[in-house]
Amino acid sequence: MERKKDKKVIELEEVVVKFAGDSGDGMQLTGNQFSDTSAFVGNDLSTFPDYPAEIRAPEGTIGGVSGFQVHIGQKEIQTPGDQADVLVAMNPAALKANLRWLKKGATIIIDIDNFDNKHYKKAGYAEDPMHDGSLEGYKVIKAPITSLTRTTVTEYKIDMRSADKMRNQFVAGMLYWMFNRDIKIGEIFLKNKFKKKPKLKIANISILHSGYNYAETIEALNVTFQVKPIAEQKGLFRNITGNQATSWGLLAAAEKAGKKLFLGSYPITPASEILQELSKLKALNAITFQAEDEIAGICAAIGASYTGSLAVTSTSGPGMALKSEAIGLAVITELPLVIVNVQRGGPSTGLPTKTEQTDLLQALYGRNGESPCVVIAASTPANCFQFAYHAAKIAIEHMTPVILLSDGYLANGSELWPIPKTEDLMPIEAPVVKDNDPYYLPYHRDPDKLSRFWATPGQEGLRHRVGGLEKADVTGEVSHDPLNHEIMVLTRNEKVERVADYIPEQTIYGKKRGDLLVIGWGGTFGALHTAVKELQDEGKCISMVQFNYINPLPRNTRQILKGFKKRIVCELNLGQFALYLRSKYPQFDYIQYNKVQGLPFMIFELKYKFNEILEEI
């Protein structure tokens, strides 16, 4: 293409782009398209969709703003970024909702067609933001996105309503130009997206080009940016969300163990994508049972487990509450089961689309009786694969329910992931029993793991009965004997404790001794690690641990905690992990840093807090 003007290319190490509009404006799609394109050219990335609970919230209002933030870089990227360098605001509400999350001097692209009194009123602006001084210091590009999109599609005989749905491609085109991306990558994305709708495909591609050409033409955009490929990483990559990684990790485990994957589940935000993803993968022996409720979801999974499937149930907090009785059944019958809880804001229905870490104590203790479960938490979107795999491995090899904690931030967020080969994954050996084994007894145990053995219906010579009533040690007959009950309670507990012998030691980021140890668990890894790394680069004596294995804790936990003058536990709740650590290691003091806003940590707020403590030491 002939260059219409000289462009000044500025090279950036990293950049954060935020797309914001009404929930029907296609911001999620454009965000994904831009992310995929960045991954294609070799940038590292991290994304974070932020959308309202309503499907189509009232148009033009703050409550209806749907956002997608993507952070790309030529260095390692671990969070979607605190603040954006570029904001796309499709209407005044989108601008108003996001202005405080913008860097000074950021570029704002607005659809000027929607900036009128009607929209200002809906967004709650008292005055025209174009003239009230609130945009001072920003580079505002007023693009007539709606009208130019409509003009572009007139030749395709597409109605206005449908045309407006394609405005996102005009924006995408502008960004392809701004970031010096090959527009062909955007075309390929649309060709795949609208494979079965040729008319929409052509129209969208045409709009993409309009946006690109528009950006090239206008004077306002005389500077473009370049983010080069990441230098440290090589190989085959893909952009993956936490829910997708969880689904695939479970499938990989089923394949490795030579078992069918059975998912019993009920749709719930933000976990539904796991059920949706696996329902598409019947070709890999994934069976999805969309149950009548959360309880039936887990119960069907328990039945499948008894019959020899790798059984899983997926849910979020409220569903977890409903499943607690059945988790107890899996504990007492000692059957393998993976329970995925994609945490969201609570209590009750709470904040369905927002992230939180408030279900930790529920996972650890939220059942009647002495009912120990293994609890594992994933800490990045991509490592949901690894921890889902490991959760399944532990469930099968130790014959126990395992609770895998994810959260809304991990589930919907995505990052670049080096694709593994399944040959390199750890083996999974199910403790199966041979037909007609004369020594088989239902509660006969492996002497090391204390796990019982997995005899399944259909096997000859192994007929036996399991159930929720307490069973006699070894024989598995129903038993109300007081001492037997205590033996069984202790054994089930010890079985879970011994899992600590089969998990890796806790990694520490930084020196093993120092002033301050930052402690996190689960989905806060990116923000904590980035904040700590930046302080380390400044020469501060700070280290960090992020726990993935919660129950049991890694064997070296005490040793790590001991090496620091102060310890701060950072979590998106009121201090649940801190409470847990205090119960396990009461000899240490713990400072807490908590946030319960349905939002992830910001790097700047963490650094501020850590500096404050470091200054006191």
Next chain:
Amino acid sequence: MAFESASPIISPQDFNLDTEVKWCPGCGGHAVLSSMKKALPNIGVPKEKIVFVSGIGCSSRFPYYINTYGFHSLHGRAPAIASGIKVTNPELSVWIITGDGDSMAIGGNHFIHILRRNIDVNIILFNNKIYGLTKGQYSPTTPLGSVTKTSPEGTIENPFLPGELAMGAQGTFYARVVDTNPKMMTEVFIKAAQHKGTSLVEVLQNCIIFNNQVHADITGKDVRDENQIYLEHGKPMIFGKNRDKGLIQSGSKFIVVKIGEHGIRKEDILVHNVHNPDDTSHYMLSRMTHPDYPVAMGVIREWKTGVYENMLYKQIKESKRKSKIHTVNDLLRSGSTFKIE
């Protein structure tokens, strides 16, 4: 029909366990258990492939008393557990043992949904119209006005008829038997096993301690011929000690008539069509209650239609045939991937 073992290898004794059966002496459960042991050798399934799943309650102790695979689960949840078992391994013969509290109250949701899905399992519903294991509270099938421990002035709740629920949930097999007729039970259990889809067998069962004689109006030796009608496919719906009463349709209702009176001939009596996809007549039969009608016994409905797990495995087979993804490695490399060099 003779109930000796069809196979020289399996006999009713093969299903005996050493454990003591802890139901009360005189409980209807004993007869159900022995009728089941007589039925199982006749269903054409090896004993290793039989699984009993139960919920909570007196009836739900059943799996501990029979030597098959067994799962004594949670209150009301047996249909969900059984669904996971059957879907994982469709070769298994899966039996759900439940009671009126277990399936009609706490497990009502699972009960209707398994019927709707038509998973090929058999449900034996022990209906004694009372909570036995918790010692005598009223249940969802307790007749209106009954005085129980939790209804000292009589219940003020309308009872469920399990058959009505089964029809409403598009159940494909519904039968009713009484615990005083072991031969009928064994025969119907075999038919339930043979039906492809969810089979519901309601057993009118006596609770000798908390609801004794609750079904006496129907099961008593002196009244049973007059107050029960045993239905058989293709045969006229005739009952009575002298086989002289029958059902005919009048408007939208069934009415009881006497053969020989008012010009009614035997040929005028309705013939039972168990396979009719339209469940209207089955619904009417399942609703007949004493004293207005004889209570219908035997197989009331048996509709051959799509079975959940058959359709599921067909989809799996199709997916495997069509998909380019055959391993997890294929999956991980599908769609957009990026080579960084």
